Amino acid sequence: MLFHTSAYFWLFAITFVLHWGVLRSQRQRTVLLLVSSLVFYAHWNPLLVLLVVATAVYDYVLGKRIEEAEGSRRRALLVAAIAVPLGLLAFFKYTNFLIGTSWPLARALGAEGGPPILDIVLPLGISFYTFETIAYVTDVYRRRIPAERNPLDYALFLLFFPHLIAGPIIRPGRFFPQIRSTHRLSWSRIETGARLFLLGLFKKAVIADQLAQIVDPVFAAPEAYGSSAVWAAALCYAVQIYCDFSGYSDMAIGSAFALGLKLPVNFRMPYFASSPADFWRRWHISLSTWLRDYLYIPLGGNRRGRAATYRNLMITMLLGGLWHGAAWTFVAWGAWHGLLLAVHRAIPWPAWTGARVLHPLKVAATFLLVTIGWVPFRAQSFEDAATLLERMFVPTVGLVLEPPVAALVAAILALVLAAHLLATFVDLPRLARRLPAPLMGGALAAGLLLAQLLTPDAGGAFIYFQF
């Protein structure tokens, strides 16, 4: 169920009315949110909702066992609690990838024909809720949080519909206290939630889905396009994936906020980052902090010398890349970011490079490097990625955008840049407080109507749903 569909509108509207208008206790509201979440997931696949429920039951039970156990048994239980959901993730997401990757070896051993491809349906959101369940059992193991006693609360932690499919990845320590306390209806929260949802809808429908019309054909047949078209497609993809994913996050956060629950912020204007490390503090924050806390730091972080630090950075980013998708192009994207982080860390930057006047240059350089990274991320194969990168850096003749289309693309990119600048240099919340209510209401209405009007025909699923 997509956020920008009437099915979601009705599910949310019914949940909202029952949540604030009928039910009084937080217990009842938890049950309602859980039922809505099951409906939300079952709308896509009624059978696979059982997989999420089974994962929830398994780690709920093991979480309590881990809390009670000591010593090696405690560790063994942790391994079991992590291994099963990770095993499910591996099966559903990486089986065909592993078969394909190991097939040359199988052929050397006598296998014939192409690799057998299994018809496996990837359960939506499995990458996200697997990481959440790992965070839970690990935090219980580390005694950072007590094991959850209420199975419904734990199920809601995994299944809560606004974040179920593509995050933000929530932390148990921040979520459970919210569903234990009773919330009172706050119109201010609802208004903020509505604004966030509309902002996300605008990003998704008006910017991301429109830019996809430039990106998709060029990435589908890169050898046909000239350098300028390839650059346009690469820049458009950088903006598309940001607006698509941050738009989804805004809609998720806005929906949850209107229901009284706060999800973590996932993006902080990432393309205004001034270094690769800064980029990862702003991009998909709930994933990057998860990778830091549950992978990079357990690997040793930066505590065991330079070489180990670089190794840990590279392992973290490689696995982060692989988490995005079962293809070597995603691993290459992770390797590129690992390399950027390591090189940026290794260079002894002289003091003058910190001058404010150089900040725009650093932002531009970081954006350029990140955009280059998006090429293998989006490309369908290494050959395509190589063709695209070659055409970006070696002037090549080919199909180009027509001038009016190029102007429209430039206008959209300029709009996104202007919005970033506005959000950086203007205190928008303060400005919003000063505007008369009818004007703010008018802005909300105009945003929705404009988003509806400009939603393209082919607009649809969010990019991160596939991960």
Next chain:
Amino acid sequence: MPLRPRPDPARAVRILVWGAALILLGQLAVGFALDRAPMWVRFPQGEKAVSAAARQGERPFVAIFGSSRFRNLDVPAMATALDEDLGGTAPVLVQAAVMAGDPVAARFLFDGMRERGARPALVVLELSPETLSAPAHWIGDHVTRFFTAGDVVEHLGEIRARGQLEATLAKRINTTSFYRFELLRWITEERPPYLRVPPAPEARPAAGRTVPSLRLVSSGAAMDAKTSSGLRRVRKWLADYEIGGVASEALEALIQRCASEDIPLVLVGVPVGSWQRELYEGAVEERFQAFLGPLLERSGVAFVDHRARVPDDLFEDNHHLSPEGGRYYGEILAREVIAPRDVGAGREVVLARRP
């Protein structure tokens, strides 16, 4: 955007109320604007027919109204047949059959032609039991293409009975979303998408029109999937068959207007496959005839029943003519229905030979 709620709930409520009210007002305003929009905005297929008629000026022309079934007529083959039969006096044929074209759509298009000063020399209207049923099968399409807010209110009962209430509300209350392409085209005079890249050579569509492949369907042959799903749909349409409502009203109004303006009109029972004709047998046919008999008697309009005139292997499915069928039946329609009415009875009609 920070999530810190602003401590002014009254203002938040005012913003939300203003927002909701303006959204609703905006949607309704767009709906009313679309009601007054030129025909090409909501109903480009209808506009094409009406403007083709309007282009004829003083030249006599035959307006052929109907649904997708008459759209498959091979009009050039019909014109050739008329030329052969009538020589220089053959009238122009205006293909005014549209998708979901029942008498309601025909009346709307006829009115549109008259408004623009076009006067058909002959009106040919496709008819079959399902195009007269109440509630009208294609009322949802009429809501989309030409019903105004007033029409929707007037026919709300029939819209609801056809199970189109939710869709109709979506069209009238979520108008900006439903009609976004029409609105963009109206505003910019260009069809979206606006962000287009030239297609890569291998992605270019093959030159020339794709001709749908022929599927042979005959009485003795096994039914293909398209035919059987089409029959299922028609069987559903004909369950609890009643005639009345907006479709029969439109037919009567059209007959009346043609009579008052002295424009000859002929009703043609549209050819359908034998499997579909079986669905007409019994109560459906009785009610169809019970409605049609008095109407024809009252109005003096002719009904030419061609429902069984085309063999099954000239259909693509249960009731759509194949390209060969369109050519075959087009010649029959031209020679048996149009030619005699234009030049008077008694002329020898040469039947088209089966291809």
